[in-house]
Amino acid sequence: MIFATVGTQLPFDRLLLGLDSWAAANPGVPVLAQAGATRRRFRHIACVDHMGQPAFRAAMQDARLIVSHAGMGTILSAAEMGKPVILMPRRAKFGEHRNDHQQDTVREMARLSNVTVVEDGEALHAALDAARARGFEAPARRGVAGGDALAPLIETVRDFVWNRGAMA
Template sequence: MIFATVGTQLPFDRLLLALDTWAAMHRDVPVLAQTGASDTTYAHLTCQNFMDQRRYADCVAEARVIVSHAGMGSILTAIEAGKPVILMPRRADLGEHRNDHQRDTAAEMAALSNVTVVEDSTALCQALNAALARGKDAKLAASSAVAPTPLLEALRAFIWSEEVTPAPRRLGPLLRA
């Protein structure tokens, strides 16, 4: 199963439409999407606007690949689960967010071995095909997939802190270590 999540604050129809396009060509692979506040319907996705924590965790555990916006909570959950992650950051120039912090975050996360960053539908489809081609069970071994402990600690500290320093500047040295 492919699990997609766009967070709960804003709809992200560009990502979901790209995923729906891929799902139309791969009907043998179930795709479940947590869509947030989107009113759009998708012919080839099983959609759920919101999920409680237990349901969300179950979907992450079951997923072969996670497709996500570049929200830190989604990224951290996928990394901790050792799942391959495909990030499509929201773009301010397309009216998907108020600024490009998700693009900055995705650029930093791209250094991790189990993270692929895409910007459009074609790249998303290619990344999904590549992730699934790596094997039936695309879950990576915990020793190679999970980010180094200092990175996870820095991400947690950033998410739960009151600081306003952008994550990419604070995490850059950890990703290169």
């Protein structure tokens, strides 16, 4: 199963439309998406608007591949679980976000061995096809340590992201 998440605050139809068209051509691969604020309905992917944290983590655990916007919580969880992840950053020029900070995020996260970055539906299709050809395993390491070597970084960023609200 592929699990996709686009966050809950803003629609991200560009990612979901690309995923839906790929799923149409690959009906044997189930896709579940946390579609957030989208108003569209999709024909080839199962969508829910919102998932509680336990259901979200269970979906990530069950997934063989994660497809996501460049949300740090998802990136950290995928790294922690050792899941391959395809990231498509939201773009301000398409009205998907207020600024392009997700571009900066993916530029840094692309160095991780479990991360593939795409910019559009065509690149998403190619990345999904490549992931399927690998049996949905993470891409070959690109010289950046993963797993235990990332544990301190993951822990520090997770503490910042999850505890930030408690500090306000």
